Amino acid sequence: MDEADVLAPLRQEFTLNDGEIYLDGNSLGPVSTSVRRRVREVIDDEWGRGLVRSWNDAGWMGEPTRLGDRIAPLIGAQPGEVLVADTLTFLIAKLIGAALEHRPDRHVVLTDAANFHSDIYIIEAMCERAGRPVTMKTIDRDRLEEYLNDDVALVELTQVDYRTGESLDMAGITEQVHAAGALMLWDFAHSAGAVPLDVTGADVDFAAGCGYKYLNGGPGAPAFLYVRKSWQGQLRNPLPGWLGHARPFDFELTYEPADGMQAFVTSSPSIVALAALDGALDIWDRTSMDQVRVKSLALTDLFIGLAEERLPGIFEVVTPLDHARRGSQVALRHPEGYGIIQALIENGVIGDFRAPDICRFGFTPLYLRFVDVFDAVERISGVMATESFRDDRFAVHNAVT
Amino acid sequence: MDEADVLAPLRQEFTLNDGEIYLDGNSLGPVSTSVRRRVREVIDDEWGRGLVRSWNDAGWMGEPTRLGDRIAPLIGAQPGEVLVADTLTFLIAKLIGAALEHRPDRHVVLTDAANFHSDIYIIEAMCERAGRPVTMKTIDRDRLEEYLNDDVALVELTQVDYRTGESLDMAGITEQVHAAGALMLWDFAHSAGAVPLDVTGADVDFAAGCGYKYLNGGPGAPAFLYVRKSWQGQLRNPLPGWLGHARPFDFELTYEPADGMQAFVTSSPSIVALAALDGALDIWDRTSMDQVRVKSLALTDLFIGLAEERLPGIFEVVTPLDHARRGSQVALRHPEGYGIIQALIENGVIGDFRAPDICRFGFTPLYLRFVDVFDAVERISGVMATESFRDDRFAVHNAVT
Numbered sequence: 001m002d003e004a005d006v007l008a009p010l011r012q013e014f015t016l017n018d019g020e021i022y023l024d025g026n027s028l029g030p031v032s033t034s035v036r037r038r039v040r041e042v043i044d045d046e047w048g049r050g051l052v053r054s055w056n057d058a059g060w061m062g063e064p065t066r067l068g069d070r071i072a073p074l075i076g077a078q079p080g081e082v083l084v085a086d087t088l089t090f091l092i093a094k095l096i097g098a099a100l101e102h103r104p105d106r107h108v109v110l111t112d113a114a115n116f117h118s119d120i121y122i123i124e125a126m127c128e129r130a131g132r133p134v135t136m137k138t139i140d141r142d143r144l145e146e147y148l149n150d151d152v153a154l155v156e157l158t159q160v161d162y163r164t165g166e167s168l169d170m171a172g173i174t175e176q177v178h179a180a181g182a183l184m185l186w187d188f189a190h191s192a193g194a195v196p197l198d199v200t201g202a203d204v205d206f207a208a209g210c211g212y213k214y215l216n217g218g219p220g221a222p223a224f225l226y227v228r229k230s231w232q233g234q235l236r237n238p239l240p241g242w243l244g245h246a247r248p249f250d251f252e253l254t255y256e257p258a259d260g261m262q263a264f265v266t267s268s269p270s271i272v273a274l275a276a277l278d279g280a281l282d283i284w285d286r287t288s289m290d291q292v293r294v295k296s297l298a299l300t301d302l303f304i305g306l307a308e309e310r311l312p313g314i315f316e317v318v319t320p321l322d323h324a325r326r327g328s329q330v331a332l333r334h335p336e337g338y339g340i341i342q343a344l345i346e347n348g349v350i351g352d353f354r355a356p357d358i359c360r361f362g363f364t365p366l367y368l369r370f371v372d373v374f375d376a377v378e379r380i381s382g383v384m385a386t387e388s389f390r391d392d393r394f395a396v397h398n399a400v401t
Numbered sequence: 402m403d404e405a406d407v408l409a410p411l412r413q414e415f416t417l418n419d420g421e422i423y424l425d426g427n428s429l430g431p432v433s434t435s436v437r438r439r440v441r442e443v444i445d446d447e448w449g450r451g452l453v454r455s456w457n458d459a460g461w462m463g464e465p466t467r468l469g470d471r472i473a474p475l476i477g478a479q480p481g482e483v484l485v486a487d488t489l490t491f492l493i494a495k496l497i498g499a500a501l502e503h504r505p506d507r508h509v510v511l512t513d514a515a516n517f518h519s520d521i522y523i524i525e526a527m528c529e530r531a532g533r534p535v536t537m538k539t540i541d542r543d544r545l546e547e548y549l550n551d552d553v554a555l556v557e558l559t560q561v562d563y564r565t566g567e568s569l570d571m572a573g574i575t576e577q578v579h580a581a582g583a584l585m586l587w588d589f590a591h592s593a594g595a596v597p598l599d600v601t602g603a604d605v606d607f608a609a610g611c612g613y614k615y616l617n618g619g620p621g622a623p624a625f626l627y628v629r630k631s632w633q634g635q636l637r638n639p640l641p642g643w644l645g646h647a648r649p650f651d652f653e654l655t656y657e658p659a660d661g662m663q664a665f666v667t668s669s670p671s672i673v674a675l676a677a678l679d680g681a682l683d684i685w686d687r688t689s690m691d692q693v694r695v696k697s698l699a700l701t702d703l704f705i706g707l708a709e710e711r712l713p714g715i716f717e718v719v720t721p722l723d724h725a726r727r728g729s730q731v732a733l734r735h736p737e738g739y740g741i742i743q744a745l746i747e748n749g750v751i752g753d754f755r756a757p758d759i760c761r762f763g764f765t766p767l768y769l770r771f772v773d774v775f776d777a778v779e780r781i782s783g784v785m786a787t788e789s790f791r792d793d794r795f796a797v798h799n800a801v802t
Binding site: 022027031035039043044086087089097116118122124125129130131222242251253255268269270273274276345350352354 | 416418423425428429431432436437440444445448449450452453454455456461487488489490491494498514517518519521522523525526529530531532539619620621622623639640641642643644646650651652653654656667668669670671672673674675677746751753755756
């Protein structure tokens with residue numbers, strides 16, 4: 001399978017530890033050669049030599065929109081519809097605040113009770129600051145239809161579930177939400193670079209995602225924001241700043257938004273952080289989401305198949321077997337999941353644990369080999385056979401992102 | 402003067418262009434050797450080798466508070482009172498939102514009509530979202546007393562004026578504001594690393610500043626936030642995120658703030674961006690704000706003295722001559738200021754222009770020599786004598802931050 005893999009040459013661009021199988025690219029992608037090159041270039045030449053002039057001369061002012069245009073094809077957006085800035089939580093805050101102004105007679109925001117908790121905190125906070133009574137309801141997403149009515153202003157869902165790896169039907173749900181007169185905001189944290197997305201075809205209003213998972217932009221990398229072209233110019237950035245002003249260097253006391261996505265810039269994200277993400281995006285010049293998807297499904301199919309064959313009855317496979325409903329990770333449920341992940345890390349298989357009982361394994365086609373999948377299942381079998389996961393050292397949870 | 406300068410050896414840590422006099426460190430500080438070292442270490446070792454484990458093993462989770470503790474001495478704060486995160490505009494948003502909840506019966510926020518425009522935009526936006534009628538009033542700061550009354554919830558001022566370089570009396574104004582029962586928020590954008598600050602002595606409630614000017618943390622570097630110890634635990638972060646939760650890895654649906662400053666973290670700032678700032682802060686291990694202040698005043702005194710001697714009647718010196726009221730920059734007013742700055746840049750003197758008529762020159766004692774001040778005035782004299790600033794190329798404004 002590795003010999004037939006058209007993506008195999010890309011692996012050499014990434015820094016991976018010898019003998020280690022990294023199945024946590026869904027949490028933090030690895031460093032690539034072009035990240036180092038681009039960060040060095042920005043620090044040594046643009047910042048080092050150009051100094052303050054680089055805001056104009058090196059195009060720093062335009063980096064949020066230029067990088068947005070690089071990400072646009074990965075989610076099916078058009079040029080001028082994506083911006084890179086801030087962190088995912090802030091971008092969701094901006095979109096919630098902006099969207100609520102466009103459904104002034106509605107008082108409910110629906111989100112998934114199984115959503116990533118940071119989404120829930122910020123949605124609730126922005127509802128509280130909407131300027132009118134707005135309530136967030138956390139629901140069972142499979143029963144969305146029961147909750148949709150003419151009081152729902154906005155629905156926010158994470159497109160790939162961070163725990164189970166289930167991929168939701170973006171087009172179908174968006175259509176359902178629109179039919180109820182509500183707006184749709186998708187969180188692409190576990191989708192961008194992981195599954196093919198078509199925001200244009202699905203008529204998505206708004207979306208946001210992060211740069212540090214499948215986009216490999218580095219820990220805490222800047223996030224990205226999608227606003228459909230037809231919404232631009234109609235939305236107010238609820239957290240405005242000078243770099244989103246139409247004339248930032250005229251120092252006007254009254255805020256007047258810039259055209260297009262620039263209005264959603266508050267202040268400049270770190271140019272060094274943007275450089276890392278910029279470098280990381282180079283890899284996408286050599287492949288496409290369609291190619292990545294074919295290999296992603298082959299990797300997760302192989303993992304699920306081998307796990308069922310080699311570890312029968314030990315884990316519950318939580319991730320959907322149906323390709324249409326699967327992201328690029330596999331979640332295995334086990335009551336002793338925390339210790340299992342710790343023991344695996346000691347055995348060179350890096351996955352992660354999500355409370356209360358999920359072992360997560362991310363499969364990232366840009367740098368994983370099929371032999372890695374085989375070896376990972378071998379090592380899981382070894383850990384389960386020796387019961388090394390029951391070591392006292394693993395009794396206390398100390399999980400990471 | 403350079404021979405007697407105890408800070409002279411620090412200059413070799415910075416990357417500066419040969420023959421160029423960089424008087425724009427008040428906009429963007431230069432790269433230092435320890436920035437390169439620390440960024441390389443984080444990318445190659447912590448991210449490259451440690452991968453996702455570095456959130457715990459390399460202490461990434463604690464970087465916002467660890468870096469905050471490094472900045473604390475520069476503003477007279479105690480350990481545990483400063484956090485590094487986000488950008489300055491977002492931090493001001495958090496503080497405005499949090500502070501307004503503690504003066505629920507008051508309806509006015511006062512700020513300076515000459516404040517940096519981004520402060521004004523975000524204050525107004527957060528007033529609008531306060532959950533009750535709150536009005537921002539932009540005032541003449543010299544007449545603050547006339548506006549203080551029992552309806553004023555909060556006063557926000559920038560401690561050193563970004564245009565004129567005037568340093569406000571932090572202790573006196575804070576006392577005046579407290580006497581009126583209001584809270585005080587200081588913007589330290591042009592103060593941190595530039596003038597000695599004593600937030601503890603002045604009993605300041607809140608402050609925020611940026612990392613890319615006198616702290617040399619790189620373009621768009623993360624900002625910092627100060628909350629007086631006695632306020633911690635009482636304030637709600639109005640833009641909450643998972644990393645500010647008491648138990649971020651328990652994935653709870655209800656937000657419960659972490660203890661201390663951690664509650665003001667929303668999501669992780671870029672670790673690569675933090676690394677650049679971390680490296681930049683190393684220089685402060687070799688000096689103190691008191692040493693820096695002595696040289697800063699000597700540099701600005703020399704510049705003002707030479708400018709008045711060599712360029713009599715050509716510029717208006719806008720920056721106060723009184724040391725107690727002077728920051729670390731000198732502003733010269735001239736109706737053709739834009740062209741003058743452009744002509745100076747071509748002659749290797751990097752200052753910047755602030756509309757409508759201010760030529761700004763920042764004096765940063767960590768890497769400037771007295772001979773640079775002398776040479777800068779020589780070159781300004783040359784530009785004024787040849788009138789090269791009236792070149793047609795400088796007719797259109799295209800200023801940078």
